[in-house]
Amino acid sequence: MPVNVLFSARAGLWENYEDPLLTALNEIGVNVNLSRNIPPCDVDYVVFAPNGPVSDFTPYTRTKAVLGLWAGVESITGNTTLTQPLARMVDPGMTEGMAEWVAGHVLRHHLGMDVDICRADTGWQPHIAPLARDRQVGVMGLGALGSACAKTLAGLNFDVLGWSRSAKDIAGVETFSGPAGLDEILRRSEILVLLLPLTDATGNILNARTLGLLPGGAIVINPGRGPLIDDAALLEALKTGQIAHATLDVFRTEPLPPEHPFWAQKNVTVTPHIASETRPISASKMIAENIRRGEMGEPFLHLVDRKAGY
Ligand code: NDP
Numbered sequence: 520m521p522v523n524v525l526f527s528a529r530a531g532l533w534e535n536y537e538d539p540l541l542t543a544l545n546e547i548g549v550n551v552n553l554s555r556n557i558p559p560c561d562v563d564y565v566v567f568a569p570n571g572p573v574s575d576f577t578p579y580t581r582t583k584a585v586l587g588l589w590a591g592v593e594s595i596t597g598n599t600t601l602t603q604p605l606a607r608m609v610d611p612g613m614t615e616g617m618a619e620w621v622a623g624h625v626l627r628h629h630l631g632m633d634v635d636i637c638r639a640d641t642g643w644q645p646h647i648a649p650l651a652r653d654r655q656v657g658v659m660g661l662g663a664l665g666s667a668c669a670k671t672l673a674g675l676n677f678d679v680l681g682w683s684r685s686a687k688d689i690a691g692v693e694t695f696s697g698p699a700g701l702d703e704i705l706r707r708s709e710i711l712v713l714l715l716p717l718t719d720a721t722g723n724i725l726n727a728r729t730l731g732l733l734p735g736g737a738i739v740i741n742p743g744r745g746p747l748i749d750d751a752a753l754l755e756a757l758k759t760g761q762i763a764h765a766t767l768d769v770f771r772t773e774p775l776p777p778e779h780p781f782w783a784q785k786n787v788t789v790t791p792h793i794a795s796e797t798r799p800i801s802a803s804k805m806i807a808e809n810i811r812r813g814e815m816g817e818p819f820l821h822l823v824d825r826k827a828g829y
Contacts, residue, residue: 520550521551523551523552523564524540524563524565525562527565528571529570532588536802539800547804547811562581563810564582564583564585567585567595568587576598576602579603582603583604584603585603585606587606588797589607596828605822606819607829609820611805614795618667621668621672624740625677625710629648651675653678655707656709657680657708658680658681658712660682660713661687662714665714670692680693684697684720701729706734712740713742715743717747718827718829719828723746723747725739725753727756735760735761736760739764739765745773746771750780767781
């Protein structure tokens with residue numbers, strides 16, 4: 520009997536995922552019926568993205584797990600019909616992409632690349648950046664993505680500080696945890712990278728108080744989630760110079776509405792939620808591994824803790 524796997528994501532993703540998923544499931548030895556149309560009562564696994572056709576999981580009575588294509592799960596954790604185990608996406612391709620994006624934007628600000636690019640109107644203005652070893656970079660969130668970014672930055676010689684809910688030990692990274700560690704990492708982060716999930720505990724974590732703890736002229740880089748930051752407090756800090764620049768990939772409303780003041784603020788860089796994408800080939804291997812585990816009765820990887828919200 521084949522394993523029935525329902526693919527439920529927005530139109531267009533099926534074309535990207537059908538072949539990689541079939542290949543990965545075949546390679547791992549799962550006999551599969553992969554389709555976008557399977558009666559709910561026959562579905563063994565749902566490969567899921569929040570913008571697809573399934574939002575009521577009540578009829579999926581025999582479904583062993585819902586396997587997310589997204590790393591962020593804040594739009595799913597509140598779905599009370601979803602009582603099946605929920606695994607989020609931890610994709611080596613996405614992790615690699617995020618480390619590259621974060622390193623690129625940290626280096627832009629660290630080196631002062633915008634200042635260094637000579638233009639006819641600004642002229643020849645040499646300035647020497649400090650070495651990375653003399654630059655303190657904080658990474659808030661040390662999960663799959665944050666820890667990879669922290670390691671990459673440490674590999675570039677930055678003085679890296681990291682913060683998470685539970686204590687962590689990462690070579691080359693000075694780590695802090697819990698509420699007690701928050702103020703210290705903020706006080707020392709000249710460049711701050713946000714890679715926290717959005718939960719009840721992390722919304723507005725960067726607010727007037729916490730922005731005020733950062734060293735004057737700090738840089739904020741947010742590829743995490745828009746609501747991690749109180750927009751009004753950030754705009755105020757950008758105007759006073761407490762924050763010299765913010766590079767923002769994620770927003771409360773996406774696409775960022777044309778009237779949002781971030782567009783007009785000169786020391787804000789907006790990128791369109793592209794910091795890192797799930798890569799179909801590597802992500803399909805993760806999905807296939809979880810289906811194999813489900814079939815063998817082994818624990819699923821990357822299960823979401825509904826109480827913690829991530
Ligand atoms: P993980 O769940 O692996 O890691 C989350 C990290 O945040 C963990 O270190 C966790 O601590 C920490 N954390 C959670 N809550 C708190 C808290 N209250 N206080 C302190 N630390 C906390 O997530 P990922 O690394 O995979 O992804 C992080 C986020 O990145 C996603 O949730 C998503 O929002 C965003 N993202 C953005 C993308 C983009 O293109 N812009 C692409 C993909 C993801 P602990 O280790 O103790 O559990």
